[in-house]
Amino acid sequence: MSRPGPRERLLEAASDLTYEHGVHVGVDAILKRxxxxxxxxxxxFGGKDGLIAETLATAGLDARYRQVMDGAGDDPRDRVLAVFDALDEITTRPTFRGCRYTAADLALTDRDHPAHAEVRAYKERLRGLFEDELRRHGHPEPGFGADQILVLIDGVLAHAVTRPGAHPARAARAMAEAVLDRRG
Amino acid sequence: MSRPGPRERLLEAASDLTYEHGVHVGVDAILKRxxxxxxxxxxxFGGKDGLIAETLATAGLDARYRQVMDGAGDDPRDRVLAVFDALDEITTRPTFRGCRYTAADLALTDRDHPAHAEVRAYKERLRGLFEDELRRHGHPEPGFGADQILVLIDGVLAHAVTRPGAHPARAARAMAEAVLDRRG
DNA sequence: GGCGACGTATACCGATCGTTCTATCTATTG
DNA sequence: CAATAGATAGAACGATCGGTATACGTCGCC
Known part of the structure; x- marks a missing residue:
């Protein structure tokens, strides 16, 4: 019955609160939660900055992408398109607050905040994920195609903050199909 | 030789500083600048919130989109693609700090901050802009196509914050071409 | 001349920020 | 048992936050 240690509790509280209120939440609120x-x-964590960075590193959101794709079978085309179906569901939830990584990157204007490296690492892991799928799919330029998918994902997550009713994920899905049509 | 009045000076200072340091810049810094x-x-402006909102409303960034398109001639295809060429140039500048509207929308977690309405209005003006181009172009679904272009733009601006070297605008341009290939 | 609107300058308010500190309690370990 | 490391509780630090109040100066306009 022992609850997780202080470190784990801090990471979870920071994850929840920074997503809901941005990285500018007060330390007091995190401690209380x-x-x-x-x-x-x-x-x-040495301080708030370290906690924020570690929160992003630990979030492991890329695992959820993998999970969504694994639920869509083996065909790379189905797997990639499933991501946009999931995004349509996620971005229309009332609790949706945008992409935590993009938000952190934009909010932390100090260029050498440790969080920036975590954001970069995260997006590069994602790129590798899609590059693999596209290569398996027979895409002529898996790297370029992966960058296209990333732009679509970031675009969906950014645009849905302002206009979730426009269903940007559906608009993006159609473009992803076009990306996947390039093969051989 | 009279310099602009306090109102104009405040708007310009707020525009510069919020873009460079985010909407959480202190009032003191804005006043000093x-x-x-x-x-x-x-x-x-009644307060900081009002100044932020009015800054976004006054920025008139949609006029710059129009300007870029007008510089590309009359053909809607050329005009839309020119936007992505311009984005590639903008997002690789060392001073690039992302999209100020998206940044404001993400940073202001208070749901009824007056800035949110300005962001929505801005993106809907942009949508109208591209919808017109696509209609002239003969696109079968100008509204849907415009949403696709908006997703591409937001994706480029968001992704370039983290990975400007990936040239997301070029990746997006290729997808915009696919959108424009749908006609009749 | 005198009025009122506008601008400046600065002091001040309570609140909150991230951080450091001291002191006490608890659990493990030798 | 004693020793030590880790956790807790809470006061306090200086700095900064957005906003208000006071006082003085400068215009245009009737």
Whole structure:
């Protein structure tokens, strides 16, 4: 019955609160939500910046992409398109608040904030994910195609913040189909 | 030789500083940059929120899209593609900091901040712009196509914050061509 | 001349920010 | 048992936040 340690509780609280209120949430709010002593935060993460960065690193959102694709079978085309079907569902939820990585990258104007490296690493992992699918699919330029998919995903997540009713994921899905039509 | 009034100076200072440091810049920094008395801000805009909102409303970035398209001639296809050529140039500039509208929408988690309405209005104006082009072009679904272009643009601006070297605008341009190939 | 609107300058407000500190409690380990 | 490491609780730090108040100066206009 032992609840997770202070470190894990801090990461979860930070993940929830930064998604809901942005990276500018106060440390006090995070501590309260995590039910953790002030000191533990600085012990484990060195400060707020470290906690934010580690939160992004630990989020492991790319695993969810993998999961969505695995649920769509083996065909790379089905697997990639399933991502946009999932995005349409996610972006129309009332709790949707945009992409936490993009939001963090935009909000943290200090160029050498440790979070920026985590965002870059995340998006490059995603790129590798789609590059593999496109290569299996027989796409002539898997790298370029992967960048196209990434642009579509970021576009959906960004646009849905302002106009979720426009269903940007459906618009993007049609373009993804065009990307997938290039093969051989 | 008279310099612009306090209102105009505030708008320009706020525009510069919010783009460079996000909407969380301090009021003091804006006042200092604008060389304006504290009181004038609250006289003209009622508060920081009003200034931020009015800054977005006044920015008139959609006029720049029009300008780029007008420089590309009359053919709707050339005009739309010119936007992505311009985006490639803009997003690789060292001063590029992302889309100010998307950034504001993500950073202001208070759902009824007056800035949100300005962002929505801006993106809907943009949609109308592209819808007109696509209709002239003979696109079968100008509204849907315009949403696709908007997703591409937001995707480019969002992705370029993290990976400008990937030239997302070029990846998007290829997809825009596919959108424009649908006609009749 | 005198009025009122506008602009400036600066002091000040309470609140919150991220961080450091001291002190106490608890659990494991030798 | 004693020793130590980790966690908790909470006060306090200086800095900054957005916003208000006071006082003074400068215009245009009737």
């Amino acid at each position: 995590a039910d953790v002593a002030r000191r533990s935060l600085y012990q484990h | 604008a060389d304006v008395a504290r009181r004038s801000l609250y006289q003209h």
